[in-house]
Amino acid sequence: xxxxxxxxELYEQYKLLMQRIADVRYASAVLQWDQxxxxxxxxxxxxxxxLATLTExxxxxxxxxxxxxxLTEIIDKTDIDDVSLANVQLTLxxxxxxxxxxxxxxxxxxxxxxxxxxxxxxxxxxxxxxxxQASLAELVTLKITxxxxxxxxxxxxxxxxxxxxxxxxxxxxxxLFDVMTEPLKEIIAACTNKNTxxxxxxxxxxxxxxxxxxxxxxxxxxxxLAAGRxxxxxxxxxxxxxxxxxxxxxxxDERDFANMTWSCIHExxxxxxxxxxxxxxxxxxxxxxxxxxxxxxxSRLWENCVGRSKIFWQHYxxxxxxxxxxxxxxxxxxxxxxxxxxxxxxxIRTEADELTYHxxxxxxxxxxxxLISKSLSVKDLPVAWNDLYKKHLGVxxxxxxxGCLQDVHWSHGSFGYFPTYSLGSxxxxxxxxxxxxxxxxxxxxxxxxxxxxxxLWLRExxxxxxxxxxxxxxxxxxxxxxLDTTLFINYAKEKYL
Amino acid sequence: xxxxxxxxELYEQYKLLMQRIADVRYASAVLQWDQxxxxxxxxxxxxxxxLATLTExxxxxxxxxxxxxxLTEIIDKTDIDDVSLANVQLTLxxxxxxxxxxxxxxxxxxxxxxxxxxxxxxxxxxxxxxxxQASLAELVTLKITxxxxxxxxxxxxxxxxxxxxxxxxxxxxxxLFDVMTEPLKEIIAACTNKNTxxxxxxxxxxxxxxxxxxxxxxxxxxxxLAAGRxxxxxxxxxxxxxxxxxxxxxxxDERDFANMTWSCIHExxxxxxxxxxxxxxxxxxxxxxxxxxxxxxxSRLWENCVGRSKIFWQHYxxxxxxxxxxxxxxxxxxxxxxxxxxxxxxxIRTEADELTYHxxxxxxxxxxxxLISKSLSVKDLPVAWNDLYKKHLGVxxxxxxxGCLQDVHWSHGSFGYFPTYSLGSxxxxxxxxxxxxxxxxxxxxxxxxxxxxxxLWLRExxxxxxxxxxxxxxxxxxxxxxLDTTLFINYAKEKYL
Numbered sequence: 001x002x003x004x005x006x007x008x009e010l011y012e013q014y015k016l017l018m019q020r021i022a023d024v025r026y027a028s029a030v031l032q033w034d035q036x037x038x039x040x041x042x043x044x045x046x047x048x049x050x051l052a053t054l055t056e057x058x059x060x061x062x063x064x065x066x067x068x069x070x071l072t073e074i075i076d077k078t079d080i081d082d083v084s085l086a087n088v089q090l091t092l093x094x095x096x097x098x099x100x101x102x103x104x105x106x107x108x109x110x111x112x113x114x115x116x117x118x119x120x121x122x123x124x125x126x127x128x129x130x131x132x133q134a135s136l137a138e139l140v141t142l143k144i145t146x147x148x149x150x151x152x153x154x155x156x157x158x159x160x161x162x163x164x165x166x167x168x169x170x171x172x173x174x175x176l177f178d179v180m181t182e183p184l185k186e187i188i189a190a191c192t193n194k195n196t197x198x199x200x201x202x203x204x205x206x207x208x209x210x211x212x213x214x215x216x217x218x219x220x221x222x223x224x225l226a227a228g229r230x231x232x233x234x235x236x237x238x239x240x241x242x243x244x245x246x247x248x249x250x251x252x253d254e255r256d257f258a259n260m261t262w263s264c265i266h267e268x269x270x271x272x273x274x275x276x277x278x279x280x281x282x283x284x285x286x287x288x289x290x291x292x293x294x295x296x297x298x299s300r301l302w303e304n305c306v307g308r309s310k311i312f313w314q315h316y317x318x319x320x321x322x323x324x325x326x327x328x329x330x331x332x333x334x335x336x337x338x339x340x341x342x343x344x345x346x347x348i349r350t351e352a353d354e355l356t357y358h359x360x361x362x363x364x365x366x367x368x369x370x371l372i373s374k375s376l377s378v379k380d381l382p383v384a385w386n387d388l389y390k391k392h393l394g395v396x397x398x399x400x401x402x403g404c405l406q407d408v409h410w411s412h413g414s415f416g417y418f419p420t421y422s423l424g425s426x427x428x429x430x431x432x433x434x435x436x437x438x439x440x441x442x443x444x445x446x447x448x449x450x451x452x453x454x455x456l457w458l459r460e461x462x463x464x465x466x467x468x469x470x471x472x473x474x475x476x477x478x479x480x481x482x483l484d485t486t487l488f489i490n491y492a493k494e495k496y497l
Numbered sequence: 498x499x500x501x502x503x504x505x506e507l508y509e510q511y512k513l514l515m516q517r518i519a520d521v522r523y524a525s526a527v528l529q530w531d532q533x534x535x536x537x538x539x540x541x542x543x544x545x546x547x548l549a550t551l552t553e554x555x556x557x558x559x560x561x562x563x564x565x566x567x568l569t570e571i572i573d574k575t576d577i578d579d580v581s582l583a584n585v586q587l588t589l590x591x592x593x594x595x596x597x598x599x600x601x602x603x604x605x606x607x608x609x610x611x612x613x614x615x616x617x618x619x620x621x622x623x624x625x626x627x628x629x630q631a632s633l634a635e636l637v638t639l640k641i642t643x644x645x646x647x648x649x650x651x652x653x654x655x656x657x658x659x660x661x662x663x664x665x666x667x668x669x670x671x672x673l674f675d676v677m678t679e680p681l682k683e684i685i686a687a688c689t690n691k692n693t694x695x696x697x698x699x700x701x702x703x704x705x706x707x708x709x710x711x712x713x714x715x716x717x718x719x720x721x722l723a724a725g726r727x728x729x730x731x732x733x734x735x736x737x738x739x740x741x742x743x744x745x746x747x748x749x750d751e752r753d754f755a756n757m758t759w760s761c762i763h764e765x766x767x768x769x770x771x772x773x774x775x776x777x778x779x780x781x782x783x784x785x786x787x788x789x790x791x792x793x794x795x796s797r798l799w800e801n802c803v804g805r806s807k808i809f810w811q812h813y814x815x816x817x818x819x820x821x822x823x824x825x826x827x828x829x830x831x832x833x834x835x836x837x838x839x840x841x842x843x844x845i846r847t848e849a850d851e852l853t854y855h856x857x858x859x860x861x862x863x864x865x866x867x868l869i870s871k872s873l874s875v876k877d878l879p880v881a882w883n884d885l886y887k888k889h890l891g892v893x894x895x896x897x898x899x900g901c902l903q904d905v906h907w908s909h910g911s912f913g914y915f916p917t918y919s920l921g922s923x924x925x926x927x928x929x930x931x932x933x934x935x936x937x938x939x940x941x942x943x944x945x946x947x948x949x950x951x952x953l954w955l956r957e958x959x960x961x962x963x964x965x966x967x968x969x970x971x972x973x974x975x976x977x978x979x980l981d982t983t984l985f986i987n988y989a990k991e992k993y994l
Contacts, residue, residue: 023550026543030528042724043742046523046779050738053520057554227539241547245540282543 007077011084014070015284017061018091022283024058026241033247035117036233048114055110056103063099071095083286086468090285097162100149109146112138113413120411121234129382129400136410137378140371143415147372157372160416164292165423166470170369173419176485177362180422183489188355191343191496198339203327205257213323214250214264217316221268221302222455223248224275235408236263236350238270238299243279243287246271257327258340259351262303266350269302270295272455276463285467292417293471294462296424297431301458304354304425305432305491306451310337315449343496345393347402354425355492356393363388364407364418372415427475429488431462434479504574508581511567512781514558515588519780521555523738530744532614533730545611552607553600560596568592580783583965587782594659597646606643609635610910617908618731626879626897633907634875637868640912644869654869657913661789662920663967667866670916673982674859677919680986685852688840688993695836700824702754710820711747711761714813718765718799719952720745721772732905733760733847735767735796740776740784743768754824755837756848759800763847766799767792769952773960782964789914790968791959793921794928798955801851801922802929802988803948807834812946840993842890844899851922852989853890860885861904861915869912924972926985928959931976 005013031051039047061067071092074080080088116135123132147156155170162168218230228246240246248267253259273295281287289295306312310333313320317336321328331339343353349360367384370376376384385404386397397403409417436442438461439453446454461478472482502510528548536544558564568589571577577585613632620629644653652667659665715727725743737743745764750756770792778784786792803809807830810817814833818825828836840850846857864881867873873881882901883894894900906914933939935958936950943951958975969979 019546020550023547024554027524027528027547027551030531030547031524034527034531038726038728040723040726040742042721043738046739046742049516050520050524050527053517054524057521224539226537229535229537231535241540242543245537245543 005073007074007079007084010070010074010077011080011088014067014074014088014091017067017070019283021058021061021067024054024061028054028058029239029241033239033241035114036235036237037231037249041118044114044118048111048118051114052107052110056107059098059101059106060103062095063103067091068095068099083468087281087284087286090467094285097150100151101146105142105145105149109142109413112142113411116413117408117411120405120408124234124401124405127399127401127405129403129405132405132411133378133381136381139410139413140378140415143413144372144374155369155373157369157416160368160372161419162416164414164416164420166291167472168293168419168423173365176422177358177365180358180485180489181362184355184358184492187489187492187496188343188345191355192345194343196338196342196344197335198342200328200331200335201257201339202255203257205254205324205327207252207254209323210252210254210257210260213320214252214260216319216323217261217264218248218268218271220316220449221265221272221451223268223271227275228271230264230267236267237408238267238274240271240274242282243275243277246274256351257324262307262340263350265307266299266303269299272302272458273298273463276455276459277466278464281466286465288467290462290465290467290469290474291471292420293423293427294474296420297427298424298458298462300354300421300425301428301432305428306446306454308341308354309446311443311447313337313340314447319449341495345395347389347395347397348406349421350406355496357425358422359392361418361422363392364409368415368418423471423483426483426485426488427471429491430475430479430484431458432491433487502570504571504576504581507567507571507574508577508585511564511571511585511588514564514567516780518555518558518564521551521558525551525555526736526738530736530738532611533732533734534728534746538615541611541615545608545615548611549604549607553604556595556598556600556603559592560600564588565592565596580965584778584781584783587964591782594647597648598643602639602642602646606639606910609639610908613910614905614908617902617905621731621898621902624896624898624902626900626902629902629908630875630878633878636907636910637875637912640910641869641871652866652870654866654913657865657869658916659913661911661913661917663788664969665790665916665920670862673919674855674862677855677982677986678859681852681855681989684986684989684993685840685842688852689842691840693835693839693841694832695839697825697828697832698754698836699752700754702751702821702824704749704751706820707749707751707754707757710817711749711757713816713820714758714761715745715765715768717813717946718762718769718948720765720768724772725768727761727764733764734905735764735771737768737771739779740772740774743771753848754821759804759837760847762804763796763800766796769799769955770795770960773956774963775961778963783962785964787959787962787964787966787971788968789917790920790924791971793917794924795921795955795959797851797918797922798925798929802925803943803951805838805851806943808940808944810834810837811944816946838992842892844886844892844894845903846918847903852993854922855919856889858915858919860889861906865912865915920968920980923980923982923985924968926988927972927976927981928955929988930984 028051031047031054035047071088074088075092112135116139119132119135123129143160144156147159150159150162152159158169215230219225227244228248230248230250232251233249234251236250238246238248248271250260250263250267273289277287277289313336314333317333341353343355345356346352349357352360366388367376367381371378382400382404389395389397435454435457439457442454462474465474469477475482525548528544528551532544568585571585572589609632613636616629616632620626640657641653644656647656647659649656655666712727716722724741725745727745727747729748730746731748733747735743735745745768747757747760747764770786774784774786810833811830814830838850840852842853843849846854849857860882863885864873864878868875879897879901886892886894932951932954936954939951959971962971966974972979
């Protein structure tokens with residue numbers, strides 16, 4: 001006689017299996033982190049096959065039937081609570097999606113990503129897109145296949161967007177960018193070429209001192225260095241291996257103080273989210289971030305709403321001057337604030353002001369759509385990129401490193417990621433407005449160098465819920481309504497006009 | 498109708514499976530490397546479970562029947578060559594051994610090792626063995642179980658020795674240490690307390706400069722930094738993720754110049770071996786090191802026969818003086834040579850001279866035998882350790898860090914490893930004697946700072962063969978006879994008397 005398992009017993013089995021899958025996925029994340037930070041160049045080939053094997057094994061563990069059997073049995077049980085049921089339902093959704101890919105495809109995609117990443121590193125070194133072109137073309141072909149395998153209603157790019165932002169579609173994004181373009185252009189026009197002096201940012205800031213300052217800053221913002229670390233990589237990123245081991249990276253330009261400082265703040269925003277996820281939900285949806293746009297809302301909130309505010313630097317500029325006395329001696333708070341918020345169309349997304357930023361995102365979005373719908377071929381990407389930069393930002397891209405080689409994302413096969421930067425910024429403005437309402441004296445606290453209450457508020461309102469709310473539901477639970485981009489426009493007008 | 502596969506076809510299947518197992522094992526190695534170099538403290542718990550899962554998965558892939566089916570079919574085929582057959586035979590031996598462990602045991606052992614490693618780190622920080630005691634006791638119990646599961650004829654420790662040195666037994670090691678004790682003691686007695694001045698080693702050598710010097714040195718010896726890297730860890734080690742990604746670590750003591758320098762040379766010796774293994778045999782025995790004693794023969798040959806020789810420093814002392822001009826201004830080659838070869842019983846194995854060194858090894862060997870045969874309990878380990886140091890080396894151990902907490906090995910569950918240090922040193926002396934015969938002008942080359950011919954000779958005679966010869970067969974093929982410890986005694990007499 002086969003003993004019927006209770007919901008609670010099945011749920012335990014489910015948890016064990018999910019934790020095991022998480023172990024393999026996070027092991028991959030360690031290998032990827034090492035690949036981007038410390039791996040010697042010749043290690044690339046072996047690493048590519050190791051990552052491919054782990055990725056394939058995680059996929060197989062997810063889709064080999066054992067998980068599905070547990071899930072389909074558990075879903076009708078009455079003795080499990082709502083949170084458990086939500087975990088199960090989210091896992092079932094993801095399983096049904098993953099089943100559309102076979103393990104050979106997953107392995108090939110992983111191998112191609114590794115190859116593309118290494119080609120991108122090489123192309124960056126030589127400032128030459130053609131060195132990246134062939135592997136990127138391979139990757140785009142695979143992503144088109146992936147979109148076909150996943151299936152879609154209106155646009156193949158919708159299938160890829162889903163990975164980063166479940167409810168997002170080309171139709172919605174087209175509307176969003178359309179709605180935002182004019183108001184943004186107006187504000188940008190009103191505050192560009194204001195003769196803002198940001199030359200102090202481009203003095204010589206020695207590497208070691210910048211590193212010390214950056215480490216100080218990430219600690220100040222609440223990043224727990226006993227549960228994480230910061231390193232250097234070609235492109236800054238955040239990854240985590242569990243809520244107690246969150247890694248951020250940065251890069252240092254000795255002639256551009258802004259580069260490292262705001263990447264430190266941005267990645268710390270991501271890291272604080274990861275460190276705030278519930279550790280006891282390891283491996284379960286409840287232990288994972290809600291969506292990429294919510295993730296980016298955290299990084300952009302800290303980077304911009306906090307990290308480019310006057311109140312923040314009222315406290316931190318005097319501290320910063322201790323690190324760089326000669327460079328900043330003559331710089332007062334108004335000059336500093338104006339300088340770090342100078343609105344000026346430019347080449348590099350990660351260094352852009354928070355207004356022109358969204359045109360960088362829009363350009364990538366347009367290119368991704370075109371690549372995935374085959375209306376643009378990879379060999380024509382640099383020309384398309386440069387044309388779009390001329391059209392939307394009015395700048396002439398001087399070379400590939402300042403152009404279409406600047407971002408790591410495509411080499412990772414991450415098509416559909418970029419739009420979440422804009423979404424994240426808009427959510428950030430909405431959360432920031434709410435935080436100022438919810439937290440009495442928040443601005444005074446920040447003026448005093450204290451961001452603890454803000455972090456606690458984010459932990460309470462956003463971090464601790466993991467994936468149990470999707471972006472819109474979370475936004476509603478925090479602010480009483482779904483995404484409202486007028487709050488970003490209001491924020492921008494108030495700050496810049 | 499089932500198609501019969503040819504030997505060549507089966508061999509391809511075998512290779513694919515072995516490479517996949519290697520991927521998982523090397524992924525574990527990356528996680529372990531990170532654990533010992535960069536992982537934040539709170540990451541330990543998550544890392545432990547990730548390592549346990551990977552270890553269990555690798556074990557399951559090895560033992561789940563698929564590999565066995567291929568191996569038993571292939572073994573009778575006539576269309577595979579000798580090297581392939583040797584790979585198959587070695588894999589079958591290992592499989593039969595691995596089958597004696599079940600996956601629950603493998604997982605528990607891995608989890609306990611992680612716990613013990615973290616406890617050891619903590620105990621080192623607080624210089625307090627009792628913080629390590631409980632996890633070490635757990636680990637010893639598991640190793641005793643492991644010995645029982647593997648089985649043995651004469652002594653449970655034999656079953657553990659097998660992991661590191663297949664043909665080694667307690668009986669052979671007892672004899673070996675017995676044979677070596679008196680000759681070693683005589684030479685030591687003759688050259689201890691010679692009023693050798695090594696005070697120059699204990700001046701202030703700044704961390705940064707030592708690091709620069711160490712990096713220079715490892716490169717000079719032929720370590721390919723495009724296929725490897727060096728980092729800092731609590732205890733120096735070498736690991737690899739394939740022949741093109743070999744990691745070494747070191748540690749720096751600003752008041753002990755010797756500490757880092759000879760650990761750099763020692764680990765480089767290991768690394769050169771790993772970088773010299775045939776990359777196209779990835780995952781197969783032919784792509785792995787022969788044995789731990791052969792591995793240690795490489796590290797000890799570079800560390801001692803080369804790295805503590807007068808000819809080596811005739812070239813490198815002037816170079817070294819450029820890094821540390823004030824510290825070494827007054828030190829000439831004879832003084833330097835005498836200083837770095839000062840024979841003096843001491844506490845720390847890794848810093849010991851090459852004669853008293855073997856008593857450090859003997860002490861660990863005696864303790865391991867006693868722990869595994871249950872004649873010593875873990876709680877009595879410090880007392881036993883200190884007694885043996887008094888007995889064999891005549892020194893009074895002042896604290897746990899200078900005593901039984903000094904080595905990382907037990908926290909890794911590596912019982913049976915230590916004897917390979919002595920075996921390796923003896924093989925090293927034999928290989929060194931042979932190299933001087935085989936390579937015309939070797940000593941003149943080294944005097945000129947050129948160790949390339951020596952490396953090529955090691956590559957040709959030892960590295961490229963992987964595991965296709967065992968220690969004794971390899972020694973015979975290189976030197977015409979098996980291990981002959983009189984060559985070590987001759988080397989020691991010539992150098993020290």
